Amino acid sequence: ANALVWFRNDLRLSDQPALAAALAAGQVPVCIYIHEPEEEGDWAPGAASDAWRHHSLAALDADLRERGSRLRIFRGPSRAVLEALAAACDAEAVYWTRRYEPAVERRDATIKRALREQGLRAESFNGALMFEPWQRATKQGDPYRVFTPFWRSALANWHMPATIDAPRSLPDLDGDPDGIALEQLKLRPARGWDATFWDHWIPGEAGAHEALDVFVDGALRGYREGRDRPDQVGTSRLSPHLHFGEIAPWRVVSALEEVRTAANGAYVRELGWREFAHHLLHHFPHTPEGNFNPRFDDFAWAKRDGRTLEAWRTGRTGVPIVDAGLRELWHTGWMHNRVRMIVASYLCKHMRQHWREGARWFWDTLVDADLANNTLGWQWVAGTGADASPYFRVFNPVTQSSKFDPDGRYVARWVPELAGLPVSLRHAPWTDPGKLRRHAPDYPPHPIADLAAGREAALAAYRALKDGA
Ligand code: FAD
Numbered sequence: 001a002n003a004l005v006w007f008r009n010d011l012r013l014s015d016q017p018a019l020a021a022a023l024a025a026g027q028v029p030v031c032i033y034i035h036e037p038e039e040e041g042d043w044a045p046g047a048a049s050d051a052w053r054h055h056s057l058a059a060l061d062a063d064l065r066e067r068g069s070r071l072r073i074f075r076g077p078s079r080a081v082l083e084a085l086a087a088a089c090d091a092e093a094v095y096w097t098r099r100y101e102p103a104v105e106r107r108d109a110t111i112k113r114a115l116r117e118q119g120l121r122a123e124s125f126n127g128a129l130m131f132e133p134w135q136r137a138t139k140q141g142d143p144y145r146v147f148t149p150f151w152r153s154a155l156a157n158w159h160m161p162a163t164i165d166a167p168r169s170l171p172d173l174d175g176d177p178d179g180i181a182l183e184q185l186k187l188r189p190a191r192g193w194d195a196t197f198w199d200h201w202i203p204g205e206a207g208a209h210e211a212l213d214v215f216v217d218g219a220l221r222g223y224r225e226g227r228d229r230p231d232q233v234g235t236s237r238l239s240p241h242l243h244f245g246e247i248a249p250w251r252v253v254s255a256l257e258e259v260r261t262a263a264n265g266a267y268v269r270e271l272g273w274r275e276f277a278h279h280l281l282h283h284f285p286h287t288p289e290g291n292f293n294p295r296f297d298d299f300a301w302a303k304r305d306g307r308t309l310e311a312w313r314t315g316r317t318g319v320p321i322v323d324a325g326l327r328e329l330w331h332t333g334w335m336h337n338r339v340r341m342i343v344a345s346y347l348c349k350h351m352r353q354h355w356r357e358g359a360r361w362f363w364d365t366l367v368d369a370d371l372a373n374n375t376l377g378w379q380w381v382a383g384t385g386a387d388a389s390p391y392f393r394v395f396n397p398v399t400q401s402s403k404f405d406p407d408g409r410y411v412a413r414w415v416p417e418l419a420g421l422p423v424s425l426r427h428a429p430w431t432d433p434g435k436l437r438r439h440a441p442d443y444p445p446h447p448i449a450d451l452a453a454g455r456e457a458a459l460a461a462y463r464a465l466k467d468g469a
Pocket of ligand 1: 227236237272335340362375376377381
């Protein structure tokens with residue numbers, strides 16, 4: 001008997017419940033991937049995600065071939081492909097691991113129903129989270145809106161799935177159906193914008209495990225302080241691997257348990273934010289577009305300003321820490337968490353542009369772009385979210401920069417034209433216009449949104465909202 005194993009954002013062979021289900025049932029797993037970005041609604045994967053996915057699919061195919069199987073790639077529509085393939089392969093079952101993006105959840109529910117109506121066994125599994133989004137609820141049975149009680153409840157009901165090693169060998173179908181070549185999906189950006197990404201990343205399951213090992217042997221011990229320092233390697237950089245399911249979060253937790261450092265709790269709590277983000281997205285599916293807190297529907301954002309938005313995107317705002325972050329993003333497909341907060345705050349508060357403008361840019365350029373985490377991150381900084389930073393708390397990018405990049409190394413790395421300035425000036429170069437002009441004649445002479453005036457205008461808009469409520 002045969003079964004289709006439909007790979008999606010679970011591009012791995014260990015801890016792979018869909019694959020395990022086929023093997024447990026004694027079925028030959030026919031491993032497939034279906035490309036169908038239109039089925040993701042307004043949130044088809046962005047360019048950086050596509051680039052990553054290209055490499056991750058190639059890695060998965062190589063891992064399967066090593067075991068005697070392979071990945072068969074198709075173009076959608078997903079339902080039609082699954083139905084046709086099930087018939088062509090004489091499959092009796094279709095297995096996959098769940099995704100939680102609202103458009104994908106809806107699609108998958110329809111597909112599951114249709115396959116079952118045709119007499120196929122259609123089963124989905126949890127492969128992405130430590131807890132399903134619907135497993136945690138308040139005493140009243142409502143979704144959580146605040147992280148701390150959510151996490152307390154998770155810790156009190158702690159139960160991790162067991163880890164499963166990747167199978168050593170896999171049976172495969174003989175011959176057809178073959179699918180198309182990965183290259184035909186044209187997932188790589190046309191002009192090679194991603195070329196510099198791969199100095200920083202190894203997409204695929206082996207790369208994910210290597211990143212985990214490096215972290216556990218290195219930065220983990222100092223994680224509590226190191227996680228806020230963009231000038232150091234203080235975090236795990238597992239986010240794209242987790243997003244694409246190249247590693248299961250419970251595998252990460254189990255690796256940490258083996259070393260038992262004092263920082264484990266702090267790290268697992270960050271994974272907890274990822275769980276919380278998925279909990280919120282599942283229960284509040286409008287939030288990638290709409291404010292979590294509807295009071296902000298009346299907020300007076302400034303008029304959309306294409307010129308300043310372009311300066312922000314390209315890292316030319318004149319605020320070094322902001323520019324460094326956006327350039328790190330452009331060159332590596334990733335940005336440090338502390339700097340994500342700083343650039344987002346500058347956009348939402350000083351520039352008073354709508355958080356969706358920033359969220360869209362991140363969506364297109366992050367290799368870890370994740371609808372749940374990105375929505376939570378932007379709405380948290382904007383102050384519009386669940387359990388968000390209050391709007392009136394406006395990050396001062398100069399203070400942030402001096403505190404978390406004290407030697408200006410991060411700034412100098414990503415905004416090299418400022419590297420010749422003394423450290424004290426790297427955080428606020430406009431305070432010595434003469435030196436700035438001499439060292440970096442092409443760098444903006446002052447911030448595109450003035451720090452004091454931008455802050456005042458943001459607070460005034462917030463007061464107006466409060467008074468109007
Ligand atoms: P580590 O510090 O090593 O954390 C380990 C893992 O925990 C991460 O890989 C991630 O999966 C999870 N995690 C950590 N912090 C958060 C958080 N605040 N919210 C949710 N999960 C978290 N993360 C994404 O994965 N995708 C996004 O699209 C995304 N967009 C963001 C947008 C904004 C405006 C902000 C402020 C944050 C965003 N984050 C996003 C969260 C966070 O910045 C990244 O997860 C983190 O920087 C990834 O680096 P790391 O793997 O080294 O993190």
